Amino acid sequence: MKYRVIKGTKDILPVETAAWQHVESVVRRTMHLFGYREIRTPIFEQTGLFARSIGELTDIVSKEMYSFLDRSKESVTLRPEGTAAALRAYIENSLGEQSPLTKLYYIGPMFRQERPQAGRLRQFHQFGAEAIGSPSPLIDVEMMLLAVEIYRSLGIDKFSLKINSVGCEQCRPRYKEILIAALKNIESQLSPDSRMRIDQNPLRVLDSKDEHDRLLTAGAPLIKDYLCGDCKKHFETLISLLDSLALPYEVDGRLVRGLDYYTKTAFEISSAMLGSQDALAGGGRYDLLVEELGGKRTPGIGFAAGIERLMMVLEKSGTHSFTVPPPDLFFVALDDHARRWSFGKTYELRRSGISAEIDYLARSIKAQMREANRQSARYVLVVGEAELASRTGKLKNMKTGEETEVTLDALNIPR
């Protein structure tokens, strides 16, 4: 084969697009229900935007970005996530000046140059929401409800919502020192990966997949016990809200998000039906990010969800099988004259909203009937010399096999 898709990318074929469109429409409907409006930003941006927002030291920025120099030697990057661009657009277009709270959603492709595996692609698709302007835990909860509602609307109810607080610029540095001190004590027993993480990103050590690491850190200090007054209150309110709504959740003191910009609330929705990459959606609060990107100091929160992983869950739970509606009428034409007449009629019917189809290969009647059957056409009309002469024909119901006499010039296809 001469050309093939680039590693880690995939064609979404006609058999799958109906399911994708269904998911997209549920996403849009739910977003609108919750008062979020769509924003469409370019799929590439100045490299600095991502480096600045996501964090230079994160894996995404340090080794996974699709960056290249354009013809004017400017470094541009295919977006690895959606929040940075949404906030750039928010600031650039002064959306915050028009109303104090801006609620946005997006849906589209993202790019990260990682080694592909189950549930991980180099071009993948996400939908996500951002609420910019409110520091209230109410909006944190709305964000979780929004994500959960989308999954439920799609018939997915086996997932778990994990929440944590990662603190703020006040309490996180203090906690980090305490954690590093604790980790240094057991450093020699930790896995090589975790040993490196102590300096790079100590919080990561806590959610290591290495079983020995987990045992060793069982009693390690957790950030939720070291939150400052403000963060603590925020987290407690959040929890009481979730309790009052009877939204099942689990506090996971080891939950860490991979992007630097999160403050206070962090959450993740994961599915046991997926493989090793089990996160369906992840999000959190980013109270410093707007300012970091050059806007006014404005609190915000958002989440992003992977569509491919969602599709995997739908497929595994057997709730899929979406199809486009079949043709209402298939013309079987027996000669050139009939073909021309049927072709014209097809167009006429389509213009009046009836989905009509015709054979384009001048095949035998048997082959045309087979084609009509393959396409699951609801009705078939055989057109030959006799029909054109009498201006009447037999409309065949393909399900029952029964035929009824019709006049060609006033074709009426039963619903």
Added chain:
RNA sequence: GUGGCCAUAGUUCAGUUGGUUAGAACGCCAGGUUGUGGCCCUGGAGGUCGUGGGUUCAACUCCCACUGGUCACCCCA
């Protein structure tokens, strides 16, 4: 970036200790019905056995490299 497994028709897969015309099912095309689909019967098309090298009288089969896929680690949606 590291590691395991895999690579044969359009698809899912067989292929004996290496042995001469590489098979099946499904799908596709045609006929059985010179104007009627679905089921059935008959026939047909379709493969540089991922690529390159090596061993051998002989390689789909053994060895090496590469490419691609897949799963896992790192990390994440």
